[in-house]
Amino acid sequence: MTVPIIKTEIRRWPLKRPFAISRHVFTDNLVLEVTIEVDGFKGRGECEPHEFDEVVTRSAEASVLSLERAAWSHLDPHALNAILPRSAWRNAIDCALWDLKAKREGRRIWDILDLDLAVDDSFAVFETIALDTPERMADFARQAANAPGLKLKLGSADGLDCERLEAVRSAAPGHELTIDANEGWSIRQLSDMLPVARRHDVTCIEQPVPAALEGGLSSLPRLVPLCADESCLDRSSLPRLTGLYDMINIKLDKTGGLTEALALQRKADALGFKTMIGCNGGSSLAQAPATLLAPGAVLVDLGSHWLGEDHQPSLETTDYRIGLPKAELWG
Structure with a gap:
């Protein structure tokens, strides 16, 4: 196995029209995308560290990039959860690892997880x-x-x-x-x-x-x-x-x-x-x-x-x- 690589990208997904809730009016979604690459395969996950605060989002990105390799390079979502506390950016890494596992094994994720799902559901x-x-x-x-x-x-x-x-x-x-x-x-x-x-x-x-x-x-x-x-x-x-x-x-x-x-x-x-x-x-x-x-x-x-x-x-x-x-x- 080659050495795994982790990458991040901050994106803003624009909304078609403003969306209001009790505490804020949204015009876009501010997200952090995480990609993990190994052996030519890529797994991706995306999270929203804060509803609209870019400072919080960039702090989450820094947290991902400053992680010790031992926290994620095992490529095991269960081990990741045992090591890292709950956070939105852990979600992005966790989902990237599951995506990577599915792509490396050439199987759909619901089959790996033994869920009663089919592709046309x-x-x-x-x-x-x-x-x-x-x-x-x-x-x-x-x-x-x-x-x-x-x-x-x-x-x-x-x-x-x-x-x-x-x-x-x-x-x-x-x-x-x-x-x-x-x-x-x-x-x-x-x-x-x-x-x-x-x-x-x-x-x-x-x-x-x-x-x-x-x-x-x-x-x-x-x-x-x-x-x-x-x-x-x-x-x-x-x-x-x-x-x-x-x-x-x-x-x-x-x-x-x-x-x-x-x-x-x-x-x-x-x-x-x-x-x-x-x-x-x-x-x-x-x-x-x-x-x-x-x-x-x-x-x-x-x-x-x-x-x-x-x-x-x-x-x-x-x-x-x-x-x-x-x-x-x-x-």
Whole structure:
């Protein structure tokens, strides 16, 4: 075996239009790509060390490049996870190692991992509606009439979240609806929203309050299932979330890689948590490993159609169904 080489690249993937959540308006995705090369094979992974801060992203790149070779040159994702603490940039290395392993062995990644998947499998995906005025959110819901479900970004400080939900429900009377407040509410605001959400048949509310306030969730009537996102990082998060949440959102940047994400999903299933799969709107390379968790999830929040540019080949999304990655992309 030749000496492995690790390379990095910082990219900005422009969005087709601004995308707003409770704490920020995005115009692009700032990502760190990691490539590991050995014996003529290349494995790639991509992460988002921070939603928009380039200083944090460049610090993550420096962390990758300053790693001792012993941390990754074994080319074993499980050994990597035993050596390095959880971080977004560990996710990029972890996924690059799995991609490299698949390419060196000439096998698809789901066969290597013994997952019950086939190359033609596809999975229904929700459409996300960015935080906006009630009227514009309703217009977007009408445009997404063929989607199996809609995920509403709420959590605004303007007091119009109930109106937003009511407008979308009126525009999409038969759709499954979920809410993502991105930590934007207080316990009191959530308490006020819960009966409204139940009346409009909301399937779940994702990360309604900041982690510092979520102890108060135990005192609220469980009118709508609650899903932990920012509060669920890896398997160590689950004991604290028991009794507070019914679901967790698994994202590779939070878990620090596919290796831990798969273990987290198995542990969550064993403890009775339902799971959803998300990816912060990343590129096809960032999302490709997450598709492996889709069969065990009740909600799949993936898809790169918000991007103005993407890796080629990209993940294929047709009629709100996302497929597994082509080998040229990842795995």
